[in-house]
Amino acid sequence: MEIETVPSEPKPESNPLPPKPKFEPLKAHEMSDGRVQFRKVSVPPHRYSPLKKYWMDIYTPVYEQMKIDIRMNLKARKVELKTRQDTPDISNLQKCADFVQAFMLGFDVPDAIALLRLDELYVESFEIKDVKTLRGEHLSRAIGRLSGKGGKTKFAIENATKTRIVIADTKIHILGSFANIKIARDSLCSLILGSPAGKVYSKLRQVSARLAERF
Amino acid sequence: MIPSAMVSSTETALESLHHIKSTEPPEWLVPKQELSQAVRAASKLLFSSLKPYCPKSPFDQLLTEGFDVEQIWQQIDLQSQPLLSSLRREVKKFEKHPEEISKLKDGGVGGGEKKKKVLEQIETDNVVNDDEDDDDMDMDEDDDDEEEEDEEGEEEEKERGTEEESENEGEEKGGIEDKFLKIKELQEYLEEDEAREFGLKKKKTKAESKKEEEDTEEEGDDDDEDENEGSEDDDDEAEEEEDELGLFDGNDEEDEDDLENARYEDFFSRKKNKSSKEKAKSRDMLEEDSGSDDEQDVDKRKDGPSKHEKELDKLRSKIEEMEKANLDPKVWTMRGEVTAAQRQKNSALEVDLDFEHNVRPAPVITEEVTASLEDLIKTRISEGLFDDVQKARTSSSKAPREIKELDESKSKKGLAEVYEEEFVQKTDPASALLTFSDELKKEASMLFKKLCLKLDALSHFHFTPKPVVEDMSIQTNVPALAMEEIAPMAVSDAAMLAPEEVFSGKGDIKEEAELTKAERKRRRANKKRKFKAEAAKRMGKKA
Numbered sequence: 119m120e121i122e123t124v125p126s127e128p129k130p131e132s133n134p135l136p137p138k139p140k141f142e143p144l145k146a147h148e149m150s151d152g153r154v155q156f157r158k159v160s161v162p163p164h165r166y167s168p169l170k171k172y173w174m175d176i177y178t179p180v181y182e183q184m185k186i187d188i189r190m191n192l193k194a195r196k197v198e199l200k201t202r203q204d205t206p207d208i209s210n211l212q213k214c215a216d217f218v219q220a221f222m223l224g225f226d227v228p229d230a231i232a233l234l235r236l237d238e239l240y241v242e243s244f245e246i247k248d249v250k251t252l253r254g255e256h257l258s259r260a261i262g263r264l265s266g267k268g269g270k271t272k273f274a275i276e277n278a279t280k281t282r283i284v285i286a287d288t289k290i291h292i293l294g295s296f297a298n299i300k301i302a303r304d305s306l307c308s309l310i311l312g313s314p315a316g317k318v319y320s321k322l323r324q325v326s327a328r329l330a331e332r333f
Numbered sequence: 334m335i336p337s338a339m340v341s342s343t344e345t346a347l348e349s350l351h352h353i354k355s356t357e358p359p360e361w362l363v364p365k366q367e368l369s370q371a372v373r374a375a376s377k378l379l380f381s382s383l384k385p386y387c388p389k390s391p392f393d394q395l396l397t398e399g400f401d402v403e404q405i406w407q408q409i410d411l412q413s414q415p416l417l418s419s420l421r422r423e424v425k426k427f428e429k430h431p432e433e434i435s436k437l438k439d440g441g442v443g444g445g446e447k448k449k450k451v452l453e454q455i456e457t458d459n460v461v462n463d464d465e466d467d468d469d470m471d472m473d474e475d476d477d478d479e480e481e482e483d484e485e486g487e488e489e490e491k492e493r494g495t496e497e498e499s500e501n502e503g504e505e506k507g508g509i510e511d512k513f514l515k516i517k518e519l520q521e522y523l524e525e526d527e528a529r530e531f532g533l534k535k536k537k538t539k540a541e542s543k544k545e546e547e548d549t550e551e552e553g554d555d556d557d558e559d560e561n562e563g564s565e566d567d568d569d570e571a572e573e574e575e576d577e578l579g580l581f582d583g584n585d586e587e588d589e590d591d592l593e594n595a596r597y598e599d600f601f602s603r604k605k606n607k608s609s610k611e612k613a614k615s616r617d618m619l620e621e622d623s624g625s626d627d628e629q630d631v632d633k634r635k636d637g638p639s640k641h642e643k644e645l646d647k648l649r650s651k652i653e654e655m656e657k658a659n660l661d662p663k664v665w666t667m668r669g670e671v672t673a674a675q676r677q678k679n680s681a682l683e684v685d686l687d688f689e690h691n692v693r694p695a696p697v698i699t700e701e702v703t704a705s706l707e708d709l710i711k712t713r714i715s716e717g718l719f720d721d722v723q724k725a726r727t728s729s730s731k732a733p734r735e736i737k738e739l740d741e742s743k744s745k746k747g748l749a750e751v752y753e754e755e756f757v758q759k760t761d762p763a764s765a766l767l768t769f770s771d772e773l774k775k776e777a778s779m780l781f782k783k784l785c786l787k788l789d790a791l792s793h794f795h796f797t798p799k800p801v802v803e804d805m806s807i808q809t810n811v812p813a814l815a816m817e818e819i820a821p822m823a824v825s826d827a828a829m830l831a832p833e834e835v836f837s838g839k840g841d842i843k844e845e846a847e848l849t850k851a852e853r854k855r856r857r858a859n860k861k862r863k864f865k866a867e868a869a870k871r872m873g874k875k876a
Contacts, residue, residue: 228747235749270741277740280755282748293748319739321845326739 145205155208157199157215158191165222166195175227176218179234184210188218197222216241223291224284233293242299243291249310261285263309271315275305278322279329301325346378373397376405380412387416 161169169176169190180188180199187200197218201211213234220230220241233239246252252260264285265272272283281294281302290306292299305318349371356368380395392408427434638646665676666684673681696702713719744751843852 226747228749231747232749232752236752239748239752266741269743273743274739274741277744280748280751295752323739 145203155201155211157211158194159197159199159215159218159222161190161195161197161222163195165224169197169221172221172227176221179231180214180217184214184234186211186214188214220293224286225282225291225293229282229293236295238295239293240296240299241291241293242303243289244303246288246290246310249307252310257288260310260312261287263312263315264290264306266315271309271318274319275302275322278326279305298329301329343378346374350375350378373405376409380409383412383416386419387412 173190177188180186185202185205187202189198189200190196191198199211199214199218201208205211217230217233220233221227223241223243225241233241246257246260250260263271266274272285275281276283279294279298279302281292281298283302283306284291284293292302292306294302301322305322308321309315309318352371353368353375360368377395377397380392384393391411395405395408397405665671665680668675746754848856
């Protein structure tokens with residue numbers, strides 16, 4: 119820990135108090151008593167090969183713009199992130215960790231990059247069984263309803279609400295701003311509960327129109 | 334029998350009589366031999382003592398030995414009947430001429446017994462018929478026998494009573510023939526009855542209804558029973574009417590009272606509230622001669638009711654009529670709203686109805702009217718001024734709205750770029766780019782129009798000039814707030830979309846949650862109809 123000390127003046131007899139010391143903000147590196155900060159993100163097996171494929175796309179913005187050290191621990195199957203000395207802000211580390219985590223959930227890199235760029239984006243995950251207990255064929259049908267033919271329902275929701283949706287078997291992840299996440303979640307829940315796609319579309323249209331008017 | 338023996342027997346009989354009188358009544362309940370012996374002796378004595386007064390009696394003395402009770406009684410009865418009638422005559426005579434009684438008194442002891450009897454008779458005259466009968470029987474005849482044979486005595490009394498009544502009626506019968514008015518009354522009553530049968534209403538006064546009662550009472554067994562039966566119903570009606578109107582209550586009681594307490598006023602006053610039966614009875618109580626005066630009085634009363642009474646009767650009848658009219662339900666014209674079912678058939682035809690007609694009367698078509706119409710038509714045709722309905726054309730100068738369509742394909746922009754664009758649009762409105770649909774569509778439509786123009790020029794005979802291509806002014810839906818900022822000069826108010834251009838809806842715009850069930854159904858039905866129409870079109874196109 120290197121604390122810049124202000125050269126202290128020789129104590130005069132009549133000085134009541136020493137002047138206030140001025141501290142500069144701590145760097146990320148200096149936090150927690152000068153120790154390095156780590157984040158570790160585990161890699162699920164099905165994301166292993168996409169990670170290998172898109173490694174450079176991930177690595178470049180993290181290292182270059184966020185100034186966070188990133189490496190893959192092959193043995194532990196984890197991506198490790200570490201602050202550098204010149205990391206400007208501690209939140210960078212968290213953002214990078216979220217970005218990598220989003221990629222691991224299944225989002226594409228350009229979509230996940232938005233997490234790095236914007237502050238107010240979040241990822242929400244929930245399961246189909248949280249909404250309604252479905253078994254066997256019903257579950258399969260529900261998943262089919264969610265994505266639609268060729269994924270068009272899902273894309274429609276994504277485009278209308280400016281979110282990104284990942285449907286992984288029974289798990290659903292939504293990436294976007296808070297309000298948009300809510301709208302997307304409502305649409306998805308209604309689809310799970312059984313409403314036809316057309317109904318969801320009409321609602322989406324109204325909602326998006328209203329969203330567009332708002333500013 | 335030897336007179337001395339008779340004298341001794343009379344003495345013994347008197348003794349026995351006294352003995353009987355002295356015995357207590359309860360002792361009579363049990364039959365005793367010595368009591369019966371005494372009674373027989375006493376009755377024998379009485380019988381023989383009365384013998385000189387009834388010359389017609391077949392027996393010289395009462396035969397009691399070996400005779401039944403009934404037989405003894407019959408003997409007594411035979412003697413007493415003519416005796417009673419003669420005594421009655423005597424009493425009436427004395428009533429008329431009281432001075433003769435004093436003569437009797439002077440007659441001495443010989444007539445003592447006779448006098449006693451007469452006095453007793455006078456006393457009993459003032460009692461009711463029935464009581465009088467009893468008294469007569471008791472005092473004059475053998476009360477001993479009666480007391481001995483209680484039950485049988487009662488029966489005998491009843492027989493007596495009926496016999497006497499029949500006697501009375503027998504006398505009355507003769508009286509009806511004598512009294513001319515009675516028959517007249519009867520006739521009047523019959524007429525009234527007939528009138529009532531044929532539906533004519535007749536208001537009866539007190540006297541008339543009373544006469545009815547009298548007639549029914551009198552006619553009893555002797556007169557025509559048919560009439561009586563016929564009149565019974567009417568009598569009931571009359572009585573009912575009386576009850577309803579409440580003109581007199583306790584009529585019967587009055588009669589009874591009057592019978593019991595016959596007074597001077599009853600006979601010698603001009604009161605109309607009298608039943609002639611009372612008079613008949615009272616007459617019978619007295620001697621027939623004394624009754625003749627009463628008859629005359631009665632006749633006078635019935636013949637001439639005074640003028641005042643007549644007027645009173647008229648008034649009363651009028652009042653009754655009016656009261657009855659008030660009680661009845663009103664005539665249909667006087668009731669409020671009356672439907673056809675509530676009044677008689679064709680009753681509305683008889684009444685003059687007056688009501689307002691709020692309808693203009695139909696125009697009478699005359700020749701003048703037709704002529705005027707034809708002139709009007711001619712002028713209109715010549716001028717060409719027809720009142721045709723003109724179609725209202727919608728203004729086509731409005732800029733076509735941008736319909737935001739749902740993009741069902743995977744967006745090519747990454748999420749970051751989407752947000753980037755959004756951000757840019759918010760901050761810098763000038764750099765707003767046109768939407769995808771606008772650009773391509775515009776280009777495509779332009780190309781096609783050019784092509785069509787050329788083809789039309791080739792195929793049509795008539796020249797069709799170049800279509801005027803309205804330059805679509807693209808107006809972006811720029812938020813109004815941004816306009817208030819000073820900096821951007823590039824965007825003007827004109828470029829802004831008016832609210833109705835953004836969204837123009839008619840009527841009540843409701844959200845999903847606000848719709849009622851019916852409205853929801855309606856919307857769905859409309860959507861289905863449109864869809865079906867489109868599907869049919871598509872099928873048509875395909876085929």
